[in-house]
Amino acid sequence: LFPRGIPMGWRGVDFEVRRVPIGPATTISFAVRWHGTRPAVLWELDGEPVALRSPASPGWTSTATAGDALFAEHEHARV
Numbered sequence: 001l002f003p004r005g006i007p008m009g010w011r012g013v014d015f016e017v018r019r020v021p022i023g024p025a026t027t028i029s030f031a032v033r034w035h036g037t038r039p040a041v042l043w044e045l046d047g048e049p050v051a052l053r054s055p056a057s058p059g060w061t062s063t064a065t066a067g068d069a070l071f072a073e074h075e076h077a078r079v
Contacts, residue, residue, distance in 0.1 A: 001030065001054040006039060011074050019046070026050055035070060042068040 016031040026047035033040045043052070044066040052062045057071035 001028075001041065001043075001052055002056040003054075005056050006032070006074060011039075012037075023048060023050055028052075037073045039071045039074060040068060041071060 010032075012034050014031070014033050016029070018029045019027040020029075022028050022045075026045055026049075028043055028045050030041055030043040033042070039056070041054075043062075049063060049065055054060055054071065056074070057069070060069060060071065062069065
């Protein structure tokens with residue numbers, strides 16, 4: 001998720017993404033909700049399980065097909 005980080009213009013803004021292909025037989029839908037300067041990510045995979053990681057929150061990883069996580073703080077997030 002967010003291989004280049006969360007874009008500056010999106011920080012502090014809630015958004016949703018639906019059915020993005022992330023493998024030959026897998027799609028992901030996710031939403032971001034902000035808690036101050038920290039993004040909470042809620043996701044759901046459809047298809048074959050994959051490991052999720054994000055440079056937007058170093059060290060975070062998940063193999064769950066659905067879940068939520070509170071990512072690391074992002075400077076300059078609008079609150």
